[in-house]
Amino acid sequence: MIAVDKTHDITLQRLTESLATERSAxxxxxxxxxxxxxxxxxTEVKAGHFSALDCGANPEAWSxxxxxxxxxxDTSDRGPMTAGRFLAIIAKVVDHVxxxxxxxxxxxxxxxVAPIAxxxxxxxxxxxxxxxxxxHPRPASCKPRDRWLAGQETAHSTPLAAAAAASACCGARQPACC
Structure with a gap:
């Protein structure tokens, strides 16, 4: 079983805080x-707020x-975009969104020309x-499986662990006790 690599998921805050340390670069x-x-x-910065059901019928919500x-x-002579210019674009978006x-x-x-990736x-x-x-290309993932894997203390998968992961994925949500 392969774990989802979340090291490629940064937040806007983490990006902007880093870039602000050297705005002219x-x-x-x-x-x-x-x-x-x-x-x-x-060309666009947009915010989305999503509500969904995952494959295990669990409600999900995220921004x-x-x-x-x-x-x-670009044929203009302005040179490459700087961190400061990118931050100014984000600041302008924050004024409206x-x-x-x-x-x-x-x-x-x-x-x-090519479809958006x-x-x-x-x-x-x-x-x-x-x-x-x-x-990095964003792969599809299974949220119940990802949560289950994140809760594991070991990275080694055993047949029992794989069976538990399969039941955590796509299975019907367990009813609340009592």
């Missing part, structure tokens, strides 16, 4: 082994912030005077 987003083009745009990146060449800094952060990425991000790293934020 260029901000690079990396995906699939390459950097976005120098002229990339932040998520989406940052849409358009990976295009309530953003929960602790919400899950999701990046939507397209070059304007969904990514999560690692914390920014300052490398040679430039911020680098690595984007």
């Amino acid at each position: 260029p901000l690079l987003f990396l995906h699939d082994g390459q950097s976005l083009k120098q002229g990339y745009h932040v 998520e912030i989406f940052v849409q990146l358009w990976d295009v060449d 309530r953003l929960d800094g602790s919400a899950q952060l999701t990046f939507e990425l397209s070059d304007g 969904i990514y999560c991000a690692q914390s920014p790293v300052l490398v040679d005077g430039r911020w680098q934020v690595s984007l």
